[in-house]
Amino acid sequence: AQKVTQAQTEISVVEKEDVTLDCVYETRDTTYYLFWYKQPPSGELVFLIRRNSFDEQNEISGRYSWNFQKSTSSFNFTITASQVVDSAVYFCALSGPGTSYGKLTFGQGTILTVHP
Amino acid sequence: EAGVTQFPSHSVIEKGQTVTLRCDPISGHDNLYWYRRVMGKEIKFLLHFVKESKQDESGMPNNRFLAERTGGTYSTLKVQPAELEDSGVYFCASSPMDRGPAGELFFGEGSRLTVL
Numbered sequence: 230a231q232k233v234t235q236a237q238t239e240i241s242v243v244e245k246e247d248v249t250l251d252c253v254y255e256t257r258d259t260t261y262y263l264f265w266y267k268q269p270p271s272g273e274l275v276f277l278i279r280r281n282s283f284d285e286q287n288e289i290s291g292r293y294s295w296n297f298q299k300s301t302s303s304f305n306f307t308i309t310a311s312q313v314v315d316s317a318v319y320f321c322a323l324s325g326p327g328t329s330y331g332k333l334t335f336g337q338g339t340i341l342t343v344h345p
Numbered sequence: 346e347a348g349v350t351q352f353p354s355h356s357v358i359e360k361g362q363t364v365t366l367r368c369d370p371i372s373g374h375d376n377l378y379w380y381r382r383v384m385g386k387e388i389k390f391l392l393h394f395v396k397e398s399k400q401d402e403s404g405m406p407n408n409r410f411l412a413e414r415t416g417g418t419y420s421t422l423k424v425q426p427a428e429l430e431d432s433g434v435y436f437c438a439s440s441p442m443d444r445g446p447a448g449e450l451f452f453g454e455g456s457r458l459t460v461l
Contacts, residue, residue, distance in 0.1 A: 233387075264449075266452075271454055272434075272454035272455045273348070273349070273452045273453055273454040273455070274388075274436065274438075274450075274452035275452075276449035276450065276451070279449060320388065331376055331378055331393060331438070331440055331450055332378075332390045332393060332401060332404075333380075333388075333390060333450070334387075334390075335387045335388040335389070336387065337385075337386070337387050338387075338388075
């Protein structure tokens, strides 16, 4: 069975601080995909990144960076120099082979509040 | 290009009543997914359509839930009769077939269902 754990329920930071959102996953699959989605106040989930299990390279996109470590089954997300617009709920998710890679297993989400 | 649209945005019904939620995926997206988040829990997969066919309905909680996707376009999710534990936010997501096995999902803003 697959499982995703986001241990941080809520994080509160002041603008310009760096913040890391933790994600730990469990799966027996050797091929799988990891995702991060952002849910702004409007409600829709917005795709941020996808990583497959064979690509452990870290990725940076602007102020966002992701650290994937298979050895610890973690896929952490760091926002550098946070801004108020980063306030949202962030979900880590996992999918594996089977009928559909679109069948995601989500973590419980981390509520990030960035104060001005 | 219009995104995934869901209707209604919020529905309040009495226990035992029927509610039908509708999802219009992005035009041309053959994959359509329903997910649900009940209060304080993870977002959970309900089912997956490929065009008009149910590919995977392993997440449907019970036979009070009926999903359809006539003609492979919009989809409806009917709950009949609704119970208190059905309260939550129902998300619809879509993706095209040509994005490979783990393309990003495009989510709607969700339909919030409150059963009193």
